[in-house]
Amino acid sequence: MKKQLIIFTDLDGTLLDASTYSFEQAAEALALVSECHIPLIICSSKTRTEIEHYRVMLKNNHPFISENGGGIFIPKGNINLKEYADKTHVEEIDDYHAILLGASYKELRRVIEALRIKGFNVKGFGDMTVDEVSQVTGLSLEEAAMARQREFDEPFLFQGAEDGLKALFKSIHELKFNFTQGTFFHLLGDSDKGKAVSVLIDLYTEQFKDIYTIAIGDSPNDLPMLRNVDIPVIVKKKNGTYDQAITLPNLIRADGVGPEGWNKAITQIIKNIL
Numbered sequence: 001m002k003k004q005l006i007i008f009t010d011l012d013g014t015l016l017d018a019s020t021y022s023f024e025q026a027a028e029a030l031a032l033v034s035e036c037h038i039p040l041i042i043c044s045s046k047t048r049t050e051i052e053h054y055r056v057m058l059k060n061n062h063p064f065i066s067e068n069g070g071g072i073f074i075p076k077g078n079i080n081l082k083e084y085a086d087k088t089h090v091e092e093i094d095d096y097h098a099i100l101l102g103a104s105y106k107e108l109r110r111v112i113e114a115l116r117i118k119g120f121n122v123k124g125f126g127d128m129t130v131d132e133v134s135q136v137t138g139l140s141l142e143e144a145a146m147a148r149q150r151e152f153d154e155p156f157l158f159q160g161a162e163d164g165l166k167a168l169f170k171s172i173h174e175l176k177f178n179f180t181q182g183t184f185f186h187l188l189g190d191s192d193k194g195k196a197v198s199v200l201i202d203l204y205t206e207q208f209k210d211i212y213t214i215a216i217g218d219s220p221n222d223l224p225m226l227r228n229v230d231i232p233v234i235v236k237k238k239n240g241t242y243d244q245a246i247t248l249p250n251l252i253r254a255d256g257v258g259p260e261g262w263n264k265a266i267t268q269i270i271k272n273i274l
């Protein structure tokens with residue numbers, strides 16, 4: 001029996017250009033993915049609202065993972081959740097079945113406050129106006145407003161020296177929270193992209209029996225996702241280099257920055273497999 005291919009993808013700096021947030025350079029591979037009916041699962045630090053915005057532009061109706069693994073949103077009727085619902089708490093949110101793995105945003109904001117009281121110069125999206133989020137991200141005002149609608153993860157800026165950053169990470173762990181790094185630093189609970197991806201891998205395995213998984217990213221926050229798949233792929237960063245923090249034995253380094261690398265690697269892998 002032929003294996004069902006499943007692709008998990010990061011957005012910022014991977015499928016989307018790091019400066020323009022465009023996926024135009026990946027158009028050819030995206031067309032191939034859709035032609036071959038391969039589920040393309042967005043797995044991003046972006047919010048549900050932002051991802052929904054991109055799903056419309058990408059004509060993507062597959063499940064997705066928001067805020068660095070905080071939430072898994074499965075369009076109703078997309079995957080059979082019957083058996084799974086006995087094991088895990090599945091919520092109904094709007095038109096989705098949702099599996100929520102992340103800490104609540106309220107809690108994360110309390111941690112940001114606690115870190116500030118400890119003397120760390122941290123500024124989260126929740127401390128910024130829509131204008132400020134637009135300035136630091138390069139997003140339009142409309143998209144910056146979507147980026148502020150957070151549920152499970154707080155992106156933040158930190159000002160201070162290298163050892164200050166180490167002390168900050170130590171304090172976050174002492175408060176029993178976690179951090180990760182994409183374009184920004186992120187504060188999160190006990191969730192990451194890898195845990196969320198493994199839930200969907202379980203569900204797809206139940207559905208298709210034999211699956212073959214690809215994940216593609218660019219930053220340390222993608223590492224847990226890359227570790228959970230058959231073919232991990234990274235693209236080059238804006239400066240033309242690969243993230244040094246990502247090393248895996250079977251890692252494929254795509255020949256291109258962001259969506260250009262995405263286009264080349266995904267096209268080649270699909271053609272090799274099919």
Ligand SMILES: [Mg+2]
Pocket residue numbers: 010011012013014182183217218219
């Ligand atoms: Mg990224």
